Amino acid sequence: MQYNFNEIEAKWQKYWSDNQIFKAENISDKPKFYVLDMFPYPSGAGLHVGHPLGYIASDIYARYKRHKGFNVLHPQGYDSFGLPAEQYAIQTGQHPAKTTQENIKTYRRQLDQIGFSFDWSREVRTSSPEYYKWTQWIFIQLFESYYCNDTDQARPISELVEVFNLEGNYKINAAADDDIEIFTAQVWKDYSDKQQQEVLAKYRLTFLSETEVNWCPQLGTVLANDEIVNGVSERGGHPVVRKKMKQWSMRITAYAQRLLDGLERIDWPQPLKDSQTNWIGRSQGAMVSFDVLQNNSAKAKTAKKPSYKELEELKKIRLDFSKAEGLLWEKLRKKKGSTKYRRKYTLGDYVTDFVCVAKKTIIEISGKEDENERISFFEKKGFNMVQLSEKEILENINSVISKIDIAIQFPKFAKKKESEALVFNDKTHKINVFTTRPDTIFGVSFMTLAPEHELVAKIVTDEQKEKINNYIEATAKRSERERMADVKTISGEFTGAYAMHPFNGKKIPIWIGDYVLASYGTGAVMAVPCGDQRDYDFAKHFDIEIPNIFQDIDISEHACEDKSAVIANSDFISGMPAKKAIKRMVFELEEKGIGKGKINYRLRDAVFSRQRYWGEPFPVYYKEGMPQMIDAKYLPIRLPEVEKYLPTKDGKPPLGNATTWAWCTKTSKIVDNDKINHTSVFPLELNTMPGWAGSSWYFNRYMDANNSEALASKEALDYWQDVDLYIGGSEHATGHLLYSRFWQKFLFDKGVVPVDEYAKKLINQGMILGTSAFVYRWDFKNADESGKAKKIIFVGKDLMEKIIKERSSIENSKGNFDSEHFDLLNASLAKKDVSKNEWSQFTPIHADVSLVNASNELDVEGFKNHPLNKDYKDAEFILENGKYIVGREVEKMSKSKYNVVNPDDICADYGADTLRLYEMFLGPLEQAKPWNTAGITGVQGFLKKLWKLYIVNDSFSVSDKKPTKEELKTLHKTIKKVDEDIANFSFNTSVSSFMIAVNELTAQKCNKRAILEPLAVLISPYAPHIAEELWNQLGNKESVSTAKFPIFEAKYLIESTKTYPISFNGKMRFTIELSLELSKEEIEKAVMTHEKTQQQLAGRTPKKVIVVPGKIVNIVG
């Protein structure tokens, strides 16, 4: 009875599908477990052997968890919107829905033949209207929400409108655009409807904004930065222009901090967490505003502040908190942003109780001796005072808080200072900078603006104008990418203008330089050459002063970026360590009204529009140019049919080709474009959503995939909660895996989903790489004298290397050539005196791996006749010893490299179980590894051996005899190992332990049911088909997937003796077997009296004998 894998596998795959064996229920007494794969994009090329790696691992885990008594959700679906289908549609005119459908069919067939235990009743496709209905619904929810920084969550935009109507926006602390004006309720009410909408857009979590994009007119689309090479499109080489376009954006920046914080609570790989952390790029520092001097003159410094020492003295005066103070602080400390409070802060010579610097308000508890002096001092400084008694705080804290809230509505603003007469007073003449080191402000010796900075044109002096314009022109020619790539060249130009130092009033020259990027921070830096290497290099290059503000630090060679350096020469912060100085400086900046503490993120808001056809349409129409959401009850808004999938002639996205793409507000239906009247029928949005829209929430849909009332029912979401194990590639680190966390947090805020991190544990499977084969085309001009068409010559790898090394080797290796080839070559070479360069040039060409055998030998005729090698039909192949040996290189598996190995072939030749085991056996799951079919016979041999254990005299038979101690030991050793391996995702080692078990049982000639039945269950997560067949042959009626996993029992592994390694000075020399019951002394005695020990010692007396019972004996001396 042969192991006929093809027959067995087909049989059980049909059984699983017919009986819906792996369907998960949403109601169960069992504990839940959710195992998720990153769903594939169904490409036309089908699956290659690299794709299933992660799916096999998750399938093993899912099957194991079922054996362990869990209700397992293990779904699969398709991320079926995307560019390749659209491009194929442009080329062939075929509807992307059609090709997508066909590709999905291929994927499904390929997945089924590997025997995955997916619950296909929950399949999702992002391109199906039933699914994208809910993608559109989420978009509407985002539009209708803003992010409240006080409660740290998304809130309905309607709440914002209510507040605006009552009291304007001065109190609002929300994530929003930077350019928001403060307005009162009256101003708000006086706004037109359109103006109000424009204001609200600045708060919404998704909003239309003018974004500068790379527009390629020929391709009719926006290109990402990495799609542009040397200023032209990577595809086609068309020119690209910077263009402002109205685009939908997602305010992911509102969630920056929570996206960082959440990483601490999830078990994801460290490198992936790190790349998200870097991508978000949090840096804490301060915004500082510098005034620009009007007439290039400066006045001496402003009044002196108390020194650090004096402040330390003042600190001692600070009293312990009273009960009332403590109570009040508990309430105040939670306020953030512009209503943030500090306690016990020093102002002048006084220590305040509480102060809100941004609103210029001091809160004091009455009853201090020097109360009158304090009040007059603070008021002179421009502060608003709130006096409270201990009693009223303790009795009614809530009324106290509302009293404070009212008071801060009317902050007094500081009077203009005399020095301001020297500087420009309008807002536009301020240079705002972000710095992580506000403590180094006394080290500022120049400022640098990005060349694109809008202030440059306003401040440049007439003398410098020409130079500046030339510089700006020169940098504009270089793309941002080029500028970033070229770090070495230092360039810049002086504007002729000066800023004023806010603390010592010194003149600071203003430069422009392309090391400052317009897109980060404010596009301007305060340059501190002693504390920043780039500023240092710039200062050295242009011979600008480098003041030293660090105590006992030498800055003659390079800048000091070390935060442990103590600040010096810096007025009131001299002598402070950096950390303290930063705090103090932030306070001073806020107090002066010229800056504030700020956390800056590298993360940008995500552009959410694409000028494509094959994506989710927006549920949006336009009324007077303002976007309007279509009511959710009319969803889905289905993708319209178009004639052509290209952009329109006038540069509109492909949906501009649709003739039925207008929204009628009366009938709530999509109607023909010619009905557009802008009163009841309006044009619909022409952009579509990007690829990451549908994949940002699909894991929730699986919980209740066929629900038409909600994205999933509350019960289903509450039952399944989150993904317990998520397996997929690390290439999605800063794309899908970040955006999906953002949407999950949003949906959590809205109360739609019960958890704000959707995947507890994530594993990145390593990529399976292809082993490409290369043939080498000799580029030496081998035309004959008459100049007849040259023959294309291919040279094997070894010969190529020889030729590159030295020309004479051709002569030496004459024996390797057939004479015809040799004469041809020799004739070419002999003709003229060719340089080494000329004849040692080769171009490697990919050869299809299916034409190469295991010994790297090329099927030359096959190569010549390969449909893709038409150019080489008549090429000459120079053989060595009658063979052509290809070169090998490990590369990413891809169609264009001809190194793709199809799982269909492997399944047909070796079986799905072998494929599953072999992919796991290749190495650790998380590691990248090249595919190499060489070892697969070993795994198949193992399955054959396993099969044979159950066969006696060519028929299936097991004995009911009692198993021996040894047999039980083998079984339980394996159970233990497999349990541990699955817990550690170390699937490669459990395949080894199966091999060991089968080898041992074969040696033991074990044919007993008591061993072989549990063994079948043990192996079923890995090789489910053979396990199912064996289980069935053993007489079981139910699927093996319903069987309980064998329980490990330690008693079978208990040993009475141990083979002790005996080492001398740490080197193992021999072993002796001793009872485990022996004491340390008895072991030592047994070892020391052993003849081999005496032999080793050769008469010496050991200095020390180390005995670790159960482990080792080491004799020193």
Add this chain to the structure above:
RNA sequence: GCCUUGGUGGCGGAAUUGGUAGACGCGCUGGAUUCAAAAUCCAGUGAUUGCAAGAUCGUGUGGGUUCGAUUCCCACCCAAGGUACCA
């Protein structure tokens, strides 16, 4: 540059808290079976040296801690991935 991960036979890779380095598989060598081959089975296989018993070396490099280090510490080298004038 910075961050992360890794570096072990001819190859893929094992080695749980420091305790017999190289499990398991491939490949290779020899043998059995066979008319022959495939398939299967048995034995051997880190390097050097030796007839052998054995000896010496050996987990990227150099140090250290320890009775004992692939494992812990320090410095460095190399490779892969991510990221980059981020102020």
